[in-house]
Amino acid sequence: ARVAFKMFDLDGNGVLELDEFKDLLRVICPDQSDLDSCGDGDSILEQFFGVDGKKHYQKKNLTKFVAELRYALLQIEFSRYSGGVGKDMSAKDFGYVLLM
Numbered sequence: 001a002r003v004a005f006k007m008f009d010l011d012g013n014g015v016l017e018l019d020e021f022k023d024l025l026r027v028i029c030p031d032q033s034d035l036d037s038c039g040d041g042d043s044i045l046e047q048f049f050g051v052d053g054k055k056h057y058q059k060k061n062l063t064k065f066v067a068e069l070r071y072a073l074l075q076i077e078f079s080r081y082s083g084g085v086g087k088d089m090s091a092k093d094f095g096y097v098l099l100m
Contacts, residue, residue: 005059015056018049 008024009016016024048057081097082089089097 002059002063005062009059015058016048016062017056018045018053021045021048021057 005016008020010020049055077097078089081093
């Protein structure tokens with residue numbers, strides 16, 4: 001997350017601004033002429049930058065967001081391969097998850 005943040009913090013001021021984030025979306029979704037159709041554009045932009053787009057996104061916030069996203073994805077993946085919440089995962093499925 002730190003490397004990505006530095007790549008897109010074009011002015012080097014330690015915060016990611018809306019225009020810089022839109023440049024990131026253009027890299028992630030190069031075929032999208034409408035950035036709002038890249039993922040859930042409006043929701044993400046409002047979450048990170050506020051309704052008016054003036055809120056700045058700091059590196060520590062991005063790092064926290066990425067960590068929480070990773071954790072949530074791991075929980076979903078574990079639940080999928082274990083057969084549901086509160087169930088154990090087989091050694092075979094655990095190995096499969098590690099290799100993915």
